Amino acid sequence: MDNLVRRLLKASCAFALTAAMAQPALAQSTRKQLKTANKFFEKENYRAAIPYYEQVLAKEPNNALALFRAGISYMSFDKEKASDYIYKAQKLKPKVSKDVEYWLGRVDHLNYNFDEAITHFQAYNATLKSKDTRKRELALLIQHSKNAKVQFNSPKDIFVKNLGPTINSQYSEHSPVISNDDKLLLFTSRGENVTGAGNTDSKNKGNIASDGEYYEDIFEAKRLGDDEWDKPRSLSGVLNGKGHDASIQVFDNDTKMLMYRQDENGDIFYSEKSGGDWTSPKKLNGNVNSKAFESDAYITPDGRTIYFSTGKYSEDGSLDIYYATRQEGGDWGSPKSVGSVINTQYDDDSPYLSRDGKTLYFSSRGHNTMGGYDIFKSDWDSVGNKWGRPENMGYPVNTPDDDTYYRLSPDGSYAYLSSYRIGGYGEKDIYTINYIKNAVIRGKVISKRDSSVISGVELVFSGTQADKTALSYRDITKPETGDYQVSVLSGRTYQVAVSRDGKNIETQEFPVPVSTNDSTIIEKNFYVDYIDTTTFAQFNKIYFDTDKYKLRPESIRELNNISNILKANPGVNISIEGHCDSRNTDEYNIVLGQNRADAAYNYLKKSGIGETRMVTVSYGERRPAAANDSPENMQLNRRVEFRVILKEGETMPQLNSGTTGSGAGTGATTGGTSTTTTGTSGTSTRTTVPLSPGKSKAKLPDGTKVKTKVDEDSDKVKVKTKGANDEKSKTVTKDGTIDSKAKEADGSKTKVKTDND
Numbered sequence: 001m002d003n004l005v006r007r008l009l010k011a012s013c014a015f016a017l018t019a020a021m022a023q024p025a026l027a028q029s030t031r032k033q034l035k036t037a038n039k040f041f042e043k044e045n046y047r048a049a050i051p052y053y054e055q056v057l058a059k060e061p062n063n064a065l066a067l068f069r070a071g072i073s074y075m076s077f078d079k080e081k082a083s084d085y086i087y088k089a090q091k092l093k094p095k096v097s098k099d100v101e102y103w104l105g106r107v108d109h110l111n112y113n114f115d116e117a118i119t120h121f122q123a124y125n126a127t128l129k130s131k132d133t134r135k136r137e138l139a140l141l142i143q144h145s146k147n148a149k150v151q152f153n154s155p156k157d158i159f160v161k162n163l164g165p166t167i168n169s170q171y172s173e174h175s176p177v178i179s180n181d182d183k184l185l186l187f188t189s190r191g192e193n194v195t196g197a198g199n200t201d202s203k204n205k206g207n208i209a210s211d212g213e214y215y216e217d218i219f220e221a222k223r224l225g226d227d228e229w230d231k232p233r234s235l236s237g238v239l240n241g242k243g244h245d246a247s248i249q250v251f252d253n254d255t256k257m258l259m260y261r262q263d264e265n266g267d268i269f270y271s272e273k274s275g276g277d278w279t280s281p282k283k284l285n286g287n288v289n290s291k292a293f294e295s296d297a298y299i300t301p302d303g304r305t306i307y308f309s310t311g312k313y314s315e316d317g318s319l320d321i322y323y324a325t326r327q328e329g330g331d332w333g334s335p336k337s338v339g340s341v342i343n344t345q346y347d348d349d350s351p352y353l354s355r356d357g358k359t360l361y362f363s364s365r366g367h368n369t370m371g372g373y374d375i376f377k378s379d380w381d382s383v384g385n386k387w388g389r390p391e392n393m394g395y396p397v398n399t400p401d402d403d404t405y406y407r408l409s410p411d412g413s414y415a416y417l418s419s420y421r422i423g424g425y426g427e428k429d430i431y432t433i434n435y436i437k438n439a440v441i442r443g444k445v446i447s448k449r450d451s452s453v454i455s456g457v458e459l460v461f462s463g464t465q466a467d468k469t470a471l472s473y474r475d476i477t478k479p480e481t482g483d484y485q486v487s488v489l490s491g492r493t494y495q496v497a498v499s500r501d502g503k504n505i506e507t508q509e510f511p512v513p514v515s516t517n518d519s520t521i522i523e524k525n526f527y528v529d530y531i532d533t534t535t536f537a538q539f540n541k542i543y544f545d546t547d548k549y550k551l552r553p554e555s556i557r558e559l560n561n562i563s564n565i566l567k568a569n570p571g572v573n574i575s576i577e578g579h580c581d582s583r584n585t586d587e588y589n590i591v592l593g594q595n596r597a598d599a600a601y602n603y604l605k606k607s608g609i610g611e612t613r614m615v616t617v618s619y620g621e622r623r624p625a626a627a628n629d630s631p632e633n634m635q636l637n638r639r640v641e642f643r644v645i646l647k648e649g650e651t652m653p654q655l656n657s658g659t660t661g662s663g664a665g666t667g668a669t670t671g672g673t674s675t676t677t678t679g680t681s682g683t684s685t686r687t688t689v690p691l692s693p694g695k696s697k698a699k700l701p702d703g704t705k706v707k708t709k710v711d712e713d714s715d716k717v718k719v720k721t722k723g724a725n726d727e728k729s730k731t732v733t734k735d736g737t738i739d740s741k742a743k744e745a746d747g748s749k750t751k752v753k754t755d756n757d
Helices: 003-021 028-042 046-059 064-074 079-092 100-110 114-126 134-152 553-568 586-606 631-637
Strands: 158-162 173-178 184-189 217-225 245-251 256-261 267-274 294-299 305-310 320-325 348-353 359-364 374-381 403-408 414-419 429-435 438-447 457-464 470-476 483-489 492-500 503-512 521-523 526-528 534-536 574-579 614-620 639-645 676-679 682-685 694-699 705-710 716-722 728-734 737-743 749-754
Touching (some): 028 046, 028 064, 046 064, 064 079, 064 100, 100 114, 100 134, 114 134, 173 245, 173 403, 173 414, 245 294, 267 294, 320 348, 348 403, 438 457, 438 503, 470 483, 586 614
Parallel strands (some): 217 245, 438 521
Antiparallel strands (some): 184 217, 245 256, 294 305, 305 320, 348 359, 403 414, 414 429, 438 483, 457 470, 457 492, 492 503, 574 639, 716 728, 728 737, 737 749
């Protein structure tokens, strides 16, 4: 606790006690309770003071003095309650304390009300004389609130998770140490399970420290699962000293442990593992330990260098970070400062290095802290041979209160730290810090009306990063499967816009849970109030050369076939859709795809198809028919597709055939041949048979037998059919000309001869 706080607490205590005794109406028992509470408060034993203040408030809920002092006491345990109590005290009695503006500033800062905190600090500063030393400390507190506001408004995408009640308690837990296999956690606790807890009958009050809380002990817990720990086991035994004991680090393949012991103001010790227990701790040499306060340390993996925090070299006893080296088999040499870039005039503590030794993590009350200790990191400058300027690790790693003991997991994928923060179990808790990772979202878009899968639907996932920067991810459901897949930053709710052909269908919200690994897959189908009113006609795709939109000869044959069908079906309109492979940029491919669609459109227009019957669209590379991972697949993607446009609720009509035979695009499967039957019922198109050079036979579901003969150049096709009732037909297609003869079951005969003229 800083000097300003101590001075204010003592002054406030004396003022409160005097005020209480001056109230004759106050019941004797209440005065006694308030006196006892103030006695504990003066010793900074806030946990013991709170029950007595609450007893006073139970009888007198508007006792401003008790509310004010209880509020200050709660600041380490329940920040929100602390704010409620202090504000209520001031409302009841504006001059409940001459320092009330200071404490309102402190409690507002801890509750993230930074502008209000600055206002209260400035108001308190105005009451001080010009030479009052407290002005300098208030200026620092105001700067902390300004720093905190900046960090809080620029949060990182980081997931902070409490280790839970198996590890944390209403007391203080800190100094996490993880084994190399990530299966054993050592930590320090002041909880009720420490050695001597509850033994208050002895002369020295058992294991009770001067602040009324238990002395620290070291515990270990085995990991049962990702977020589950076995009941912690005390490692007291030979590790216990007369005061506080704290875990620092395990090293040498987890066979040795660095630890803190409250000897000579605090020193660094080490213990070796023997079987399942630890040996009696030994103090490190005088180059590390001194009569000043040494609080924390870290030994590099090669065992040659130790970084440690000590108050030996500062004028006021504040902590600085030093390092010492040793030769093989030797002891620690003379210490050297890590430099003024790291060390400040305030406490700099808890050094820890990344496994590669290139990043130094530490806690500091200096630099641009949000308040109290913050976690900082500094990268090694190999050119300048020095540590770089420290960077505040930002919110939510850091908070307006103390954040310390940052330790990376063995694989460096996440970290542990100790922190006083809102929502904890009480006092300082141990947390894990994970960077939020991407999650893969995949599924289909399905019609609510007929449960059909809708292809060609664009999904745009819109969200924000923690710092409010916009996020946007998109995909289009595939033509063949109707599948989509996006990789999104997890841990937020997305607005998902579902659209088709540029028209919005609907927007849905989709919360994506936090993922701390890169292998999370979430299945999500979107159900929409929509029916797919555009569907493929029996038109073959046409294909293009790389980066070209010139029509191939076989494409012209297919376009002639499409033209004939459209002429035979004047009520049918089509969508002409251009596609590309992924060789160029998305913007370039949108233009190329449009040029391909326009080439088909212009040809059909010249063949006599009205402009109002056709629309064009380019999807560029956004709707691949196959993965762009081979020349063959890329050819499949360089295409134009033709779809019949239906009004909502319409079904695909039975199309009259204008011709038979169609070309096949390069790299694509050959098209089919329509079998045309002409009779009293009109001309109809039956199921097609494969169009490939040679002869083939097929039997249709109604019993009709089909014989097909295709010449080597596929420019002449002869089709014969014989139905179950002896109806027959013979159709010859050559160079776009149809010559067809048919005999119906009743003996009537029909002849049809057409050409493209």
